[in-house]
Amino acid sequence: MNEKPMLVLGTMSGTSADGIDVALARISGAPPNLNAKLLGHTSVKFPPVLRKEILRVAEQHPITAGTLSQLNFRLGELFADAALAACRKFRIAPKKIALIGSHGQTIFHQGKPINYLGHTTTSTLQIGESAIIAARTGVTTVGDFRPADIALGGQGAPLVxxxxxxxxxxxxxxxxxxxxxxxxxxxxxxxxxxxxxxxxxxxxxxxxxxxxxxxxxxxxxxxxxxxxxxxxxxxxxxxxxxxxxxxxxxxxxxxxxxxxxxxxxxxxxxxxxxxxxxxxxxxxxxxxxxxxxxxxxxxxxxxxxxxxxxxxxxxxxxxxxxxxxxxxxxxxxxxxxxxxxxxxxGIPESAKEAFAFALLAYETFHQRPANLPSATGARGPAILGKISYAPPR
Ligand SMILES: Nc1ncnc2c1ncn2[C@@H]1O[C@H](COP(=O)(O)OP(=O)(O)O)[C@@H](O)[C@H]1O
Ligand SMILES: [Mg+2]
The missing domain is CATH 3.30.420.40 (ATPase, nucleotide binding domain)
Known part of the structure; x- marks a missing residue:
């Protein structure tokens, strides 16, 4: 065990779009001897108007690029608020958190190729801008976990x-x-x-x-x-x-x-x-x-x-x-x-997926692949996610 423990927050909002679950984990080591302990979890409901908008967009009702962009940034603020609220609840200063893994909100997922403008295309879109989360919390944030697997011919899911x-x-x-x-x-x-x-x-x-x-x-x-x-x-x-x-x-x-x-x-x-x-x-x-x-x-x-x-x-x-x-x-x-x-x-039912994204972010941080090709159908291992660095302190 050569890596020192990191405190990692995972944030998750699933297809129910009921709100944001946050888990705090202490993680050390590397697979197969990765050591992960869940220290706490909390959840924050979405404001009803926002939930309605997420569901409307996820139901593929027409949306302008402008509205989608606004929603991405607004959700980033809410994920950041949820992460900060979790820090207050767990009585831990955000600067003690080494990393955030944010799944974001899925608004579209097409895991198998379909015809698009004459070409078969597979795609997925999770929103909740990670750059906003990193800037508001001061914690480097990994988001957008799924595209790297799709880029290798996988379905981008499931990652857990x-x-x-x-x-x-x-x-x-x-x-x-x-x-x-x-x-x-x-x-x-x-x-x-x-x-x-x-x-x-x-x-x-x-x-x-x-x-x-x-x-x-x-x-x-x-x-x-x-x-x-x-x-x-x-x-x-x-x-x-x-x-x-x-x-x-x-x-x-x-x-x-x-x-x-x-x-x-x-x-x-x-x-x-x-x-x-x-x-x-x-x-x-x-x-x-x-x-x-x-x-x-x-x-x-x-x-x-x-x-x-x-x-x-x-x-x-x-x-x-x-x-x-x-x-x-x-x-x-x-x-x-x-x-x-x-x-x-040992893992509360509502904390499981948020906890999982804390672990996946930890793997990304260490540049290790964390998709299972047998589960996603990808051609091979992929290092998942995109990193938004915290502003320099
Ligand atoms: N006490 C409960 N009894 C019945 N259903 C519940 C209860 N608590 C939560 N749920 C269900 O769980 C859903 C949220 O589950 P969650 O794991 O957050 O899903 P998602 O990952 O899609 O957001 C709620 O919309 C509700 O249907
Ligand atoms: Mg949920």
Whole structure:
């Protein structure tokens, strides 16, 4: 262990665009003996008008280059505010922080090449200007993690599997690390896995559909179904659930990734139409979306994971890990597999992804690659991210 410990902040806002999660980590060493300890975490909600604008842009509504530029810089200010608020909360002076890793806010992700102006093009865009974060906090900031992987023919996602590998690989147990954000994604860590044996993919929607339904039915009064209160009041409509489970995305072989482009507003309209067809009440539909989330994960496990490797444990993180109905459905449908919230292994559910970007930034700082080609489909290893240096002190 030749590198001295660094304090690193990770900031993350996922496809739910609910707010910014911040994690403080103390990291030392180098893989495979990288030592990372989560010291604290916090989160800051987005102001409602800003969230509305992010969702509008992420739904690919028309936007001028000027507005996009403004949003990028405004979000940079908010990420910086969140990092500074975290420092106050953790009672640590920003100058003690060596590095920030900021994932930013994804507003577009096209992980597979599509035709654009006569050429096939893959691209992704995370915004929240890192130069602003570095200037406001005085801390060198790594942002824009995904393009380097895309430049090597990868999907630019998922990137967390590298961290899952470092944190969760086990000599005797086959594990799945499942993150339930707006989208659900899993990392498969076969027993005693080597990096090239790790694979990962998005299984489909997680909270995105539930949140959209709740906010639709409550006219924006509620943003999510806290502790599955509404879903628990709904009744099951098996035919509706079967219909949802016929989703062609589920059958698509990995590597695959999805997002708001697929499960955004147009999908909400489809859900509402299905609800009318099966005479489902609002809470019935919320229940169906919740159970669909759990069962699409189970479907992915049975279809693409179980035939290849034995899984003993599911480690669940992300906001959806707080949804008791999703967890109960997972446990019930995965006999013989232990379903554990990530806090049971020391990383609070809401801190996991922010913690991961602190680790990824640390790797970038040390000029080490941190994509897993087996997870992203890239031709080879990539050093991720772009560095915005702090102004000289
Ligand atoms: N107590 C809870 N009960 C049910 N759902 C919850 C709870 N807490 C958080 N969530 C869900 O988690 C979502 C946020 O999860 P998060 O991991 O931040 O996703 P993302 O990475 O997409 O931002 C919320 O929008 C909500 O749907
Ligand atoms: Mg979030």
């Amino acid at each position: 599997p590298y961290v899952d590998y470092l944190l969760y690989r086990h000599p005797k147990l086959g594990r799945v690390s499942l993150n339930l954000g707006g989208i659900a994604n899993l990392t498969v860590l076969p027993r005693a896995a080597k990096p090239h044996q790790v694979f990962a993919f998005d299984t489909g929607p997680a909270n995105m559909l539930i949140d959209a339904l709740v906010s639709h039915f409550t006219h924006g009064r509620l943003r999510f179904d806290e502790n599955a209160r509404l879903a628990s009041q709904g009744r099951s409509v098996p035919a509706l659930l079967d219909d949802l489970l016929r989703d062609p995305y589920l059958k698509l072989a990995p590597p695959k990734s999805t997002g708001r482009e697929c499960y955004g507003h147009a999908y909400l309209k489809k859900l509402l139409a299905l609800g009318r067809r099966y005479r489902a009440k609002p809470n019935d539909l919320i229940r169906a979306a919740t159970i669909f989330t759990a069962l699409s994960v189970v479907d992915a496990l049975n279809r693409f994971v179980a035939p290849k490797t034995k899984i003993h444990q599911f480690i669940v993180s992300g906001g959806g890990a707080h949804n008791p109905l999703i967890l109960a459905q997972l446990s019930a449908a995965l006999p013989g597999i232990e379903v554990l919230p990530s806090s049971r292994l």
